[in-house]
Amino acid sequence: MANKIQTVKGTREFYPEQMALRNFIYEKVRAASRAFGYQEYDGPFIETIDLYAAKSGEELVKKQSFTFEDRGGDLVTLRPELTPSLARMIAAKQGELTFPVRWWSFGPFWRYEQPQKGRTREFFQWNIDMLGVNSPEADAELIAVAATFLRSINLDPTQATIFVNNRRLMEAEFDKLGIAPEKRLDVSNMVDRRSKMEPAKWDAYVLDSGLSQAQLDGLKSVLGNMELWKQSEELTRLFSALEALGVSDYVQYDPNIMRGLLYYTGTVFEAFETSGSLKRAILGGGRYDNLLADVGGQPLSGVGFAMGDVVMGIILQEKGLVPEFVPTPASVLVTVFDEALWMKSLELTTRLRSAGVNVMSYPEPTKLPKQFKFADKMKMKIALVLGPEEVEKGLVVVKNLLNGEQVQVKREAVTQSILEILNA
RNA sequence: GUGCCUGUAGCUCAAUGGCAGAGCGCCACACUGUGGAUGUGGAUGUUGUGGGUUCGAAACCCAUCAGGCACCCCA
Structure with missing residues (x-):
């Protein structure tokens, strides 16, 4: 043990059983994406630091990224x-793509x-986006993809809910309270943190941050108004589209959902497990404008979300939703009787494989x-x-290991006999 | 990057300063042409790692690594 080299902190090893879980998530993600016509894509796993320095915050680039110098002296x-x-x-x-672009990806991030x-x-993340259309109905489609995924893994609406809000609506409410536009970001962060703090401490924190008592009271009233969405045309259209898409049982309006990200501009949403031990978001996303502003393209609006495999995997395990692990993809074993008949057994495996049997x-x-x-x-x-x-x-013994029954069949009939058991 | 908790057999955990244990799992045999069940027997190990205190350390102290909890952050 002393000389054993450990894994890098925060990384996971995927033994076949864990790999099966990862692949299970991947398959469900893929199915939900494809059901709505999204195309799979991917980008490089390593990028220059400049790509993130342009848009992402200092915290991310300086403290939360794996950045190092390559042999040529460039920061990657x-x-x-x-x-x-x-x-x-x-x-x-941009000039040759067919819009709207509907793309999804599932890959590693650090x-x-x-x-x-x-x-x-080190984790895996599902990213899915629709670009080139700016409408509440497009927002609803992405939420429907998320709900379709949740349904496909048998997480029902009592176990997981997608909470929706709209930043433009909230900013209008902030304006009504006399909150200056330059304080919007601060106030968004306050809203974001509210669920994690004790009510009294949150009140003090808000007052400390420069809001008046009247503004605090008004803010709390807004955050308690679950009917607020009815004042927003975007949200009323969103909810009727969700109805038509058959996923409204998974979705709820909640004025407390803000999302920390700077670049969300309209609809925002976040899914939570409603009954479990993890108080982390399952997935989150929203609408962003000017996606291409910092990389030199024409302005383009989009909507999308991301979901990590770590939280998802824990939920699936805690809820008992992971399919039983099957150790080997081959469900047939050809035994070897003794050294003299060994090659006969190998010949039999060859014949079975030719017939498509693992x-x-x-x-x-x-x-x-x-x-x-x-x-x-x-x-x-x-x-x-x-x-x-x-x-x-010229016979072979075929034993059904599930019920213990065994029969002797002619060599030519083995495949047939096996398929009957496997298809039963 | 900060604070706290934890680390003992493959797994889950006992042993609170005095011979390192149990259950499950594993291996062998009962069973020389047939798995699961049962019974009997067996091995579990540098107590995360390194140092210190002590006649004696799994236990106490220091450091370090990893995991967890709370911050921070959550693109």
Whole structure:
């Protein structure tokens, strides 16, 4: 142990069982994306630091990114997010892409943060965006993609909810309270932090930040008004589209959702698990204007969201929603009776593979009980036995490991016999 | 980057300064042409790592690494 080299802090190793979970998430993400016609894409995993320095905050670039000098002396960064790469890719082909662009991606990202439950330094993230259309109905589509995903993993609306708000609506309310435009960002951060603080402390914090008692009272009244959305044409249109898209059971209006990001300008949304141990967002996104402003393209509006695999994986495990792990993709084992008949078993695996059956043979002649135990532990469904008697008569023993029944069949009928069991 | 908690067998955890243990899992046998169940037997280990205190340390102290909780942040 002393000389064992550890993994880098905040990274995970994916043993086959964890890899199966990651792939499960990937498959569901892919299915939900494709159901709405989105195309898969990806960007580079390493980028120059300038790509992020342009738009992202100082905190991100200086403290929360994996940045280092390459051999040529350039500063490169392991990507902490995908949006800047997306913006550059869109800008580079802005004249030839067919808009609206609907793109999705699932890949690795890195952030130099303090690891905790639900937060690692290396993680996978689903990004999905629609670019070139600015409408509440487009916003609704992205929310519907998210809801479709939640439904596909059997997280029902009582377990996960997507909360929606609109920044323009909130800014109008801030204006009514006499909050100066330059204080909007501060106030947004206050709203963002409210759920994490004790009410009395939050009040003090707001007053400390320069708001009057009247403004504080007005703000609390706004944040308690769950009917506020009815004053916004964008949100009323959004909710009727969500109705038509069949996902309104997953969505709720909540004036407390703001999202920390600077670049959101309209609809914002965030999904939370409503009953679990994690108080972290499952996914979050919203509408942003001027995506291409910093990479030299024509102004382009878009809407999208991101979802990390870490929180999602924990939720799936805690809720028992992960499919049972099947150790091997081959459900048929051809046993090896003894050294003399070894090659007969190999020949049999070849014949079965030609017929499209995933099959493995035991890798050496050894006692049959050991081979059967192996098949059992690997949760295989069928074991074949080729002993002297079978070889002589041109037969094969097919044993159904699920119910223990076994039959001797002619060699030519083995595939048929196997398929009957596997398809049962 | 800050504070606190934790780290013992493959896993979950006991042992509070005096011989490092249990359950599960693992291996062997009962069973020489057949898995799961049962029974019997066996091995679990530099107590995260490095140092210190002590006659004696898994335990106390210091450092370090990792995980967790709360900050920070959440693009």
